[in-house]
Amino acid sequence: IEPLTIGAAIGIGSIGLNYFKGQTYCRFYECCDDRSIPGNITALHRSLESTLYGQHIVTQHLIPALSAHLSAQSKSRKPLVLSFHGQPGTGKNFVANQIAQALYLDGSNSAYVTKFLGRSDFPLADLVDQYKVRIDGLVRDRLRSCPRSLFIFDEVDKMPSGVFDTLASLVDYNAFTDGTDHTKAIFIFLSNTAGTHIADHLGNSMKAGKLREDTLLSDYESLLQRAAYNLDGGMKKTGLIEAHVIDHYIPFLPMEKAHVVQCLEAEFRRWGKQPDKDIINEILSSSISYDRMHGLFVSSGCKTLEKKVAMAIY
Numbered sequence: 393i394e395p396l397t398i399g400a401a402i403g404i405g406s407i408g409l410n411y412f413k414g415q416t417y418c419r420f421y422e423c424c425d426d427r428s429i430p431g432n433i434t435a436l437h438r439s440l441e442s443t444l445y446g447q448h449i450v451t452q453h454l455i456p457a458l459s460a461h462l463s464a465q466s467k468s469r470k471p472l473v474l475s476f477h478g479q480p481g482t483g484k485n486f487v488a489n490q491i492a493q494a495l496y497l498d499g500s501n502s503a504y505v506t507k508f509l510g511r512s513d514f515p516l517a518d519l520v521d522q523y524k525v526r527i528d529g530l531v532r533d534r535l536r537s538c539p540r541s542l543f544i545f546d547e548v549d550k551m552p553s554g555v556f557d558t559l560a561s562l563v564d565y566n567a568f569t570d571g572t573d574h575t576k577a578i579f580i581f582l583s584n585t586a587g588t589h590i591a592d593h594l595g596n597s598m599k600a601g602k603l604r605e606d607t608l609l610s611d612y613e614s615l616l617q618r619a620a621y622n623l624d625g626g627m628k629k630t631g632l633i634e635a636h637v638i639d640h641y642i643p644f645l646p647m648e649k650a651h652v653v654q655c656l657e658a659e660f661r662r663w664g665k666q667p668d669k670d671i672i673n674e675i676l677s678s679s680i681s682y683d684r685m686h687g688l689f690v691s692s693g694c695k696t697l698e699k700k701v702a703m704a705i706y
């Protein structure tokens with residue numbers, strides 16, 4: 393057989409294989425394609441509007457940031473990098489999971505969504521060099537298998553500083569010379585860092601007569617950047633901040649009593665029950681404490697409410 397004929401046969405073979413994959417395998421199993429990664433920002437917007445309480449800045453900025461990054465006309469030249477900051481129970485994981493849910497058919501279970509946990513994945517400061525290599529290798533592998541990957545780093549404030557030193561260059565412009573496409577990826581960092589700074593700033597603004605809903609992202613952005621860079625944790629003195637590769641610092645505001653009531657009501661509905669005012673008042677008076685500085689914000693936000701409602705119902 394002529395070499396040309398063999399080449400043509402291989403060419404037709406691989407087209408056939410791709411066609412077969414598209415028509416059969418990828419119709420039923422997850423692939424790095426539009427079916428498995430629908431990127432449904434409209435669904436995300438709808439779901440945040442109806443389920444996320446007290447976080448007007450998050451919804452206002454997250455949706456345009458994601459839409460711009462994912463749009464078909466996007467001329468994105470680097471991954472989208474977001475850093476979520478706030479006290480416990482303000483919705484950081486809740487929102488990160490909703491992003492995964494809306495962008496990927498399999499949500500957080502997608503093979504293209506990778507989540508790292510500060511405390512369990514990177515517990516020891518002495519091993520920071522090993523962690524850097526591990527993050528670098530995993531991110532490269534995942535991007536090679538699917539450029540539209542999502543990476544979530546939770547508990548960043550519990551990670552040793554220096555852990556993101558190699559990652560900083562992977563999320564910058566022109567990071568790969570081997571043809572790997574990193575421009576469609578999304579990186580999200582979650583931390584409690586600066587949570588108290590956000591609460592202080594909001595508390596002072598509210599005491600000066602400003603409405604919570606009138607506070608803006610710009611009121612918090614530089615505060616978050618400075619705190620993340622200076623306070624202990626994975627972001628401390630990190631190249632991620634020095635190289636200005638974090639596109640958006642998003643503040644999660646501390647929760648007030650009214651928001652916690654909304655969370656409790658949502659929890660009842662999740663159990664298929666009508667919210668019970670007496671039980672809600674009982675939980676509020678027995679299990680909720682407020683910040684000492686302003687007396688306005690619930691210390692653990694909406695965390696732990698799930699179990700309280702479950703206990704009261706059964």
Ligand SMILES: Nc1ncnc2c1ncn2[C@@H]1O[C@H](COP(=O)(O)OP(=O)(O)OP(=O)(O)O)[C@@H](O)[C@H]1O
Pocket residue numbers: 443444445446447478479480481482483484485486487583584644655693694695696
């Ligand atoms: N702003 C919010 N609106 C609605 N529900 C919320 C909100 N914040 C928290 N919740 C509820 O509380 C649960 C716990 O919140 P979540 O895990 O998102 O907190 P977190 O900010 O990630 O806290 P941590 O910093 O401790 O990880 C969520 O699954 C959700 O049910």
